Amino acid sequence: MTYVICEPCITVKDKSCVDVCPVDCIKGTDDDKMLYIDPATCIDCGACVAACPVNAIYNETEVPEQWTEYTKINADYFNK
Ligand code: SF4
Ligand code: SF4
Secondary structure, eight states: OOEEEOGGGTTTOOOHHHHHOTTOOEEOOTTSSSOEEOTTTOOOOOHHHHHOTTOOEEEGGGOOGGGTHHHHHHHHHTTO
8 A cells, every 4th residue: 555646746846745754755856747655665654644735645545536547657656
């Protein structure tokens, strides 16, 4: 299981979630349009959810229907 960053992160990218992640699995460069969670490293702690000012982060079982493709988008970022 993992958590997933969805569309609201795009352009916001304030990295509040990065600071609270205990396993440092939230990545993204200045050139990326959003940040991404590495599903292979995420320990499902949920700490990032409350840190996000725009409610962009969801447990993969609770990703809103309009953003379901973001589960794959997050995983694909780490399979480049
Ligand atoms: S759920 Fe926890 S481990 Fe996973 S990305 Fe969020 S803060 Fe990091
Ligand atoms: S806290 Fe939310 S908006 Fe900020 S970088 Fe993380 S997912 Fe994106």
